[in-house]
Amino acid sequence: MSIVVGEETKLVVSGLTGREGSFHGLRNRDYGTDLVAGVTPGKGGQEVEGVPVFDTIKESVEEAGANTSMIFVPARFAAPAIDEAIESGVHTVIAITEGIPVLDMLNTYWKAKEAGVRLIGPNCPGVLSPGKANVGIIPAQFFDPGKIGVVSKSGTLTYQIGNELKQAGAGNSSIVGIGGDPIVGADFIDVLTLFEADPETELIVMVGEIGGDAEERAAEFIESEVSKPVVAYIAGFTAPPGKQMGHAGAIISGSSGTAQAKKEALEAKGVRVGESPTEAAAIAVETLAGLGRGSA
Amino acid sequence: MDLLEYQGKQLFAKHGVAVPSGEVAATVEEAVAAAERVGYPCAIKAQVLIGGRGKAGGIKIAADRGEAEEHAGAILGMDIFGPRGEGPFRVDQVWIEGGSDIASEYYASVILDRGEKKLLAMVSAKGGMDIEAVAEKDPDALVKRHIDPTREFDAAAARSIVEEAGLDEDARGQAAEVLARLAEVATSEDATLIEVNPLIVTEGREVVALDAKVTIDGNALFRHEDLAEIADTADDPQEAMAKEKGLTYVKLDGNVGILANGAGLCMSTLDVVAQAGGAPANFLDAGGGSKAEAIVNALEVIVSDEKVTAILFNIFGGITRCDEIAKGIVEASAQLDLEVPLVVRLDGTNSAEGLKILAEADLPNLRQEKTMLDAARRVVELAGAAS
Numbered sequence: 133m134s135i136v137v138g139e140e141t142k143l144v145v146s147g148l149t150g151r152e153g154s155f156h157g158l159r160n161r162d163y164g165t166d167l168v169a170g171v172t173p174g175k176g177g178q179e180v181e182g183v184p185v186f187d188t189i190k191e192s193v194e195e196a197g198a199n200t201s202m203i204f205v206p207a208r209f210a211a212p213a214i215d216e217a218i219e220s221g222v223h224t225v226i227a228i229t230e231g232i233p234v235l236d237m238l239n240t241y242w243k244a245k246e247a248g249v250r251l252i253g254p255n256c257p258g259v260l261s262p263g264k265a266n267v268g269i270i271p272a273q274f275f276d277p278g279k280i281g282v283v284s285k286s287g288t289l290t291y292q293i294g295n296e297l298k299q300a301g302a303g304n305s306s307i308v309g310i311g312g313d314p315i316v317g318a319d320f321i322d323v324l325t326l327f328e329a330d331p332e333t334e335l336i337v338m339v340g341e342i343g344g345d346a347e348e349r350a351a352e353f354i355e356s357e358v359s360k361p362v363v364a365y366i367a368g369f370t371a372p373p374g375k376q377m378g379h380a381g382a383i384i385s386g387s388s389g390t391a392q393a394k395k396e397a398l399e400a401k402g403v404r405v406g407e408s409p410t411e412a413a414a415i416a417v418e419t420l421a422g423l424g425r426g427s428a
Numbered sequence: 429m430d431l432l433e434y435q436g437k438q439l440f441a442k443h444g445v446a447v448p449s450g451e452v453a454a455t456v457e458e459a460v461a462a463a464e465r466v467g468y469p470c471a472i473k474a475q476v477l478i479g480g481r482g483k484a485g486g487i488k489i490a491a492d493r494g495e496a497e498e499h500a501g502a503i504l505g506m507d508i509f510g511p512r513g514e515g516p517f518r519v520d521q522v523w524i525e526g527g528s529d530i531a532s533e534y535y536a537s538v539i540l541d542r543g544e545k546k547l548l549a550m551v552s553a554k555g556g557m558d559i560e561a562v563a564e565k566d567p568d569a570l571v572k573r574h575i576d577p578t579r580e581f582d583a584a585a586a587r588s589i590v591e592e593a594g595l596d597e598d599a600r601g602q603a604a605e606v607l608a609r610l611a612e613v614a615t616s617e618d619a620t621l622i623e624v625n626p627l628i629v630t631e632g633r634e635v636v637a638l639d640a641k642v643t644i645d646g647n648a649l650f651r652h653e654d655l656a657e658i659a660d661t662a663d664d665p666q667e668a669m670a671k672e673k674g675l676t677y678v679k680l681d682g683n684v685g686i687l688a689n690g691a692g693l694c695m696s697t698l699d700v701v702a703q704a705g706g707a708p709a710n711f712l713d714a715g716g717g718s719k720a721e722a723i724v725n726a727l728e729v730i731v732s733d734e735k736v737t738a739i740l741f742n743i744f745g746g747i748t749r750c751d752e753i754a755k756g757i758v759e760a761s762a763q764l765d766l767e768v769p770l771v772v773r774l775d776g777t778n779s780a781e782g783l784k785i786l787a788e789a790d791l792p793n794l795r796q797e798k799t800m801l802d803a804a805r806r807v808v809e810l811a812g813a814a815s
Contacts, residue, residue: 208650233648234540235618241545242577257746271746271777286692291776292744292800312691314542314620341692344542367695370702371711372514372680391699408700410801 134261134306135281135326135333136224136252136318137165137200141265144169144189144198144222146205146213148180153204156228156269157183160202163272165265169196189220202258202267203227210254211236218249225317226267227253237315244317251317257287257309270307278303280416281327283320284339285312285346289367289409293339296413302420305333312341320350328358335361335420337412338403340394342368347394355401361419364398364405365412366391429644429659432475434523436640439617445609446636450525459500460493462524468492469527472499476517478510479641486519489527496524528638532596533626534603535559535570538610540620547575547614549586549607551593555626569593581611602635603627617655618648666710666733673725675712682707684811685730685739685768687723689714689748697742700801706808709736718748723756728764738811741772742800750774750782758789769810770794773803 143160147153148170158181161167169192170180176187184196192198201217203210203225210229217225218240225244232254244251252259258268263277269287274295280302284290287309294307308323310316320338327333336358340347347366354362369391395405404419406412431439437447451462452475463470474486481487486508488499500522507516533556541548552570554562563570571593575581586607590600610622621643628638649656670677676691680698684706688694691713698708710733714726730739743753753774760766770793774782786796795810797803 207647231647233618233651234620234645235615235648238540238545238547238577269747274776284692286690286695288688288690288744288746289692289696291746292693292696295744295775314540315545339692341695346543349543365696367692367699370680370698370708371695372678407703408801409696410799 133330133332134264135330136259136308137265137267138261139264142166142168142197142199143267144171144192145202146171149175154180160266163266169198189217193221198222200224203229207231211240214240215243218244218247224250226258228268230255234314241315253311255313256311259308261306262304276303279334281305281333281336282307283323284309285341286339289339292409293413296410300417302417320346321353324358334423337416338362338364340366342371342391343389348397351397351401362403363412363416364403365409366394429646430477431642433640436642440637440640443609443613445606448525448528450523452521452523454521456500459522460497463496466524466526471525473523474503474519475521475523476508476519478514478517480511484508529631530628531631532629534595535625536607536627537623538614544574549573549575549589551589553594559625583608598633599629599635606635618645620645666729670729675726677729678711680708680710682709683735683737684807685709685736687712687714687726688742700804704804704808709733719752720756720759723753724760727760738769738807740807743774745776749777750779754782754785761791771803771807773797773800
């Protein structure tokens with residue numbers, strides 16, 4: 133098994149006729165993802181390299197059996213596009229778009245919640261289940277199939293850690309980029325819940341960064357609900373207070389939300405936190421090897 | 429994006445929240461002229477994006493022309509430090525407003541609660557002081573209520589909050605109206621934080637916002653032309669230059685210039701440089717899919733900071749292709765006459781091609797390192813001690 137995306141994924145890409153959408157959508161198909169449709173209003177009936185294009189996501193669900201939607205629509209039009217996906221009948225929406233106004237996402241978040249649709253992102257690299265499916269922009273060559281689940285606020289940092297795991301001979305069940313915006317769909321707790329229930333995942337690596345209290349909440353959750361070992365890495369120890377570091381979510385307000393506070397909260401609940409991505413990967417590999425020997 | 433007090437008050441006034449009338453001034457002469465028009469007594473308030481201005485001497489009351497001149501002269505140009513040592517924040521502008529007769533001081537705010545994914549309204553009868561201390565010592569004195577995103581938040585909905593907070597009975601109607609209007613500012617102006625401390629009741633029993641802290645969502649500026657203009661006035665020369673070139677840049681105090689791709693990897697790079705004993709000069713996220721031109725622009729911004737004595741490139745290519753980055757480095761070296769050493773770590777998509785381009789260019793001041801940690805150690809060594 134894997135989580136969020138896998139062999140059962142039937143993908144529809146909004147904006148497949150555009151440059152970004154076609155590049156990544158077709159790249160996802162080349163990896164083995166079942167790309168069943170594209171959507172561009174007004175271009176229904178066309179094809180992109182053999183993939184049928186529909187006017188609406190709903191049509192792609194009804195006619196091509198799509199169950200997962202990927203959104204590449206530019207920021208100012210993205211929230212309505214996500215809303216359309218939520219109402220279309222797919223069970224999962226993965227929003228890659230960066231820079232969506234936070235209040236737009238506030239409304240969209242609750243729409244997804246009420247509809248019971250799993251929303252990943254926005255401002256995230258997507259989800260990769262190595263050997264099965266890739267939905268988004270995660271470069272799959274840095275990840276092998278394996279037993280480590282990764283959940284991360286950051287894209288490039290995830291690739292960095294994935295690459296270190298691969299070089300150490302470890303692989304991944306799934307890699308989930310949840311995005312670094314203040315309001316995202318699935319959060320650490322949602323993804324930890326999925327990994328805990330996934331028989332293929334034996335260890336979880338969690339990559340956080342300054343801002344908000346999602347890591348602190350996750351620490352509480354890990355203590356009571358997660359039996360699998362969790363290794364963490366937090367970025368942003370040298371970020372000055374009050375300065376925005378690229379992701380809208382990474383704003384420190386007061387003492388809470390600092391990297392130090394997050395590290396302490398996680399360590400207090402028995403989660404080992406690496407000082408660098410390299411160290412986090414090394415701890416994960418070492419812990420997994422310990423599990424392999426049956427020492428637990 | 430944070431607004432200065434007077435910008436926040438202008439936004440409040442636009443949405444019908446009562447604020448003292450006043451004027452902004454950048455010189456002592458302008459300040460005195462403004463004070464003459466506003467009348468005495470008037471408040472002369474430093475316009476900086478940090479709390480604790482009053483304690484730092486940045487807010488003074490002037491009783492006459494002589495005092496207005498004296499206070500404006502003292503406040504303009506002063507450096508203000510925040511309560512946690514943030515800063516310095518140089519005072520370039522003062523806001524002069526009419527003095528208010530204060531009968532009561534309240535606190536009111538509307539902020540985005542990321543955890544609950546809702547707007548949160550907070551009201552207290554104990555305004556005018558450090559609200560974090562109030563929340564800690566007397567939590568019941570601060571009433572917090574989430575705003576239901578599916579329903580209109582009007583004065584009637586706000587009424588129960590001000591009642592629970594125990595505001596003076598005759599001020600509750602106006603205070604509820606103010607709270608509803610603040611929520612309207614949040615939703616219609618894309619503000620993620622609005623804080624009024626103090627929200628006062630005057631002797632004439634009028635509810636007035638005496639301060640304004642407002643944060644606007646930078647991602648929403650495309651639909652607020654007036655606010656976008658404010659955003660264009662970055663005060664730091666490197667930050668202004670970066671903004672013009674469409675780069676995400678934050679200036680820091682050290683001497684190690686940093687360029688990475690992705691906000692997370694860039695933050696992590698700052699951390700490992702600090703762990704290696706160095707002091708980062710900046711945060712610069714070149715973004716996903718950076719092309720050679722973006723790299724030239726980024727390097728130009730980094731080297732324009734004279735404190736920079738060495739630069740670290742930490743690139744892990746996902747959608748970003750390392751060969752594009754390498755081309756950018758070679759082009760930048762040709763165009764910019766780089767004098768400081770560059771340490772480059774290229775990994776990920778097309779890294780072999782990228783490394784080949786760098787090897788062929790054979791730049792005299794460029795060193796390659798294979799891992800992020802080795803690269804951090806090397807750049808710290810080359811940068812020398814921060815002066």
